[in-house]
Amino acid sequence: MKNASYDYVVVGAGSAGCALVERLTRDGRTRVLLIEAGGSDRRFWIKVPVGYGVNFANPRLNWGYHTEPDAALNGRRVYWPRGRVIGGSSSINAMAYMRGLPEDYDGWASAGAAGWAWHDVRPVFDGMERHLERGTDGRPCTRGAGLLTVSDLGxxxxxxxxxxxxxxxxxxxxxxxxxxxxxxxxxxxxRSTVRHGMRCSAADAFLAPARKRGNLRVMTDALVEHITFDGTRATGLRLRTGGEAFEVTAGREVILCAGAVNSPKLLQLSGIGAPDRLRAHGLTVRHRLPEVGRGLQDHxxxxxxxxxxxxxxxxxxxxxxxxxxxxxxxxxxxxxxxxxxxxxxxxxxxxxxxxxxxxxxxxxxxxxxxxxxxxxxxxxxxxxxxxxxxxCRPTSRGEIAIRSADPAAPPLIRPNSxxxxxxxxxxxxxxxxxxxxxxxxxxxxxxxxxxxxxxxxxxxxxxxxxxxxxASTVFHPTSTCRMGHSAQDSVLDARLRVHGLSGLRVVDASAFPAVTSGNTNAPTMMLAVRAAEMILEDAATGNHERVLAHAS
Known part of the structure; x- marks a missing residue:
């Protein structure tokens, strides 16, 4: 078994993972490993904006999930595409860019995500965006200096x-x-995440500049099996790629950016979740946290x-x-x-x-x-x-649950529509x-x-x-590892740390306390950009080692 050590190990090169590693690697010294289950995004129909329809069901780029029979939808099993490729779902989505409404984020703060109100997140959106638009004279112009291109294609x-x-x-x-x-x-x-006639995914916007730095390693076609621990501290991951097993060590933190479906799945495979569910699949309960996988919302x-x-x-x-x-x-x-x-x-x-x-x-x-x-x-x-x-803001809540202890098995998706x-x-x-x-x-x-x-x-x-x-999903699953007040009502604290554990965060749409009013790609990238600043602040003060008291 091969071994390697990094400061941060990030799981998932999607919308959140790409935005996160760009900031974490900016100093040129912090060693970061980014792990992606899929392969390269260098494909013509990924880059062409109208190629969305071509890639919608491409198994080479897509986890191709289906829900369990949904009673309210006449027992149908609804198709849930999720990106399995560099860029994640930002490489296969329809590219619509919507921040959401101020009430969404003020609601997050009220639900226990202090520091995520509209006045907190609006500057983050402003800082990460670069708008290509038309001026009052009709001529092309640019607004903003961020890495993410948002285009007016009217x-x-x-x-x-x-x-x-x-x-x-x-x-x-x-x-x-x-x-x-x-x-x-x-x-x-x-407005769309399109740059000069080509898709501008999170990989194009954030990962491309990060890859020019020598302190980032990107590993593709790698399936993470579980998180490793020393007591209540996450120490790394066990993964498999090309038929070989690897163990990687995170000197500072393990950060899950695997999305609203796969992040709770990986926590459960690692023994974190509702004890009865874990034991039913022969898994040892490492940490009791019943809300893992619960709270699923979608449009x-x-x-x-x-x-x-x-x-x-x-x-x-x-x-x-x-x-x-x-x-x-x-x-x-x-x-x-x-x-x-x-x-x-x-x-x-x-x-x-x-x-x-x-x-x-x-x-x-x-x-x-x-x-x-x-x-x-x-x-x-x-x-x-x-x-x-x-x-915009449905109130139904579903769940994600592991189907078995096999990391390759798709999870159970119960939208509860x-x-x-x-x-x-x-x-x-x-x-x-x-x-x-x-x-x-x-x-x-x-x-x-x-x-x-x-x-x-x-x-x-x-x-x-x-x-x-x-009726069908518009591919906006969120809230399965949501931020909140405590372990009794959520999975994460307001700094995206898993309740009761250290060295482990979840940074993706699963962390949303509730689904935003519109398309979720923009809020997911914003969350990752803001999370990166929190992670670096905590590293400077030693707060990444803090273990919150676990409420049983």
Whole structure:
């Protein structure tokens, strides 16, 4: 068995892991090992923004998880793609960039995550972003000096998308120029993690500069089996790659950035979690922490598909000759339909005028498609569009649990969808919101019919049954190792340290006390950037050795 020693050992080269190691290695001296279960991200369809659809179900880049049968969704096992590649899910996601709403982070602070309120995190967002946008004169300009590129692609979007904005105005909704950092109800063009016509993943933004430093080692195609300990202190990891077993030692800390599914799985495999669950799989209970894996939250969306009477992206991507021409245009200029993600217009909305804070997010895509049985999107050849809506802050909570003691076995994912009356009512409001924008003159004028659900499906109960039959994740799992007040209500303290242990943190979306109102990639990278500063502060003061009293 081979052995190696580092200051920090980080598990997962995804959105969080890449952002974290960039800051930890900046001094050129701190030795950091970054471990990734997948392989290289140097693939054409990862870099091309529209390649999202190509990689959605690619087993070479994806853990390809499925949930357990979800009772509220008519017993369906829903496909949950998660990135297994350098860049993680930021290498296969739809690139929409949304910070979330101030109330999200103020809610975190109230839930026990002191130091994570909106006034704490807003400067972190500002510092990590570099916006490529258009000035008041229409000319390209840059705002911000961060490593992460966020682009305004409004001038390249399909002309049909302007009809979504016009429909929003028909509905009386405010439209805005920068949807990425909006803090109230508004609709606009989505800004995207795209840089000069190519995806700007967390690996492109953060890992690329870090790899130029001699104090970072990146290990790919490596499966972590469990965390090693000396008493209550995490000392390293046991992993396997290329048929060989390795033990790596962390002189300062082990940091899990494996995501909301795999971070709780790895804690449980290491004997940290609910004792009954661990013993059921023959695992020794190292540390009793019942909330590991619990508290799972996600966004559940419903999409309605329409046939259009005006050209949409289907006229290009759904047919071979124009698709080839678009490909040549992209190769020559890094512009055109292939350079823009499919999520083009959307925003935060209040489903009731009496609400002070938006409770819904919408997506308006100038493309119609269906999901094949294996999860792959199948494009419509005729012009069409999709309208989707989701409840921003659901209250249902599910869980992640190990299936066995085998590190290679996929975990059990139990979303527990629509478990609360608030979420069930929210599903009905999401349907009503889609109906409202679909009926707006700017859209109805170019709509031939609704394709899915069938146009005769109008009764509210029938539409709710359609929701149960078709609604799906929008790939925002969070909160399975959430920050909180104590071991009785959470897994981590407000500095992302595992309650009752030292030398071990979790830095990824699993640490969110609750899911943010919108897309979770931006908050995940922000969390990692802020966490890195905390880790370095604690190293300077010796607080990384602190063990919190474990409440049994």
């Amino acid at each position: 001038d390249q979007m399909t002309p049909f998308s302007a009809r979504f904005l016009a429909a929003a105005e028909d509905c009386g909704w405010t439209t805005c120029a920068d949807l990425s950092s909006v803090t109230q109800e508004a609709v606009g063009y989505y 559940l969306a419903i999409s309605h598909v329409f046939r259009a009477t005006a050209p949409t992206l289907n006229n290009i991507l759904g047919r071979l000759p124009p698709r080839l021409l678009a490909g040549l245009h992209y190769l020559a200029r890094r512009r055109g339909p292939l350079s823009v993600p499919i999520n083009q217009v959307g925003g935060y909305l209040c489903s009731d005028p009496a609400l002070a804070v938006p409770d819904m997010q919408i997506y308006c895509n100038p493309l119609s498609y269906w999901a094949a049985p294996d999860g792959r999107p199948v494009l419509d050849r005729e012009p069409g569009f999709m309208l989707s809506a989701q409840l 629509l478990a609360t009356e608030y979420d069930r009512a929210g599903a009905r409001r999401a349907i009503a919101l889609i109906d409202r924008i679909a009926a707006a003159p700017a859209l109805s004028a170019v709509t031939q019919t609704r394709l899915v659900p069938a146009p005769e499906t109008r009764d509210p109960d029938a539409l709710m049954e359609d929701f149960r039959e078709r």
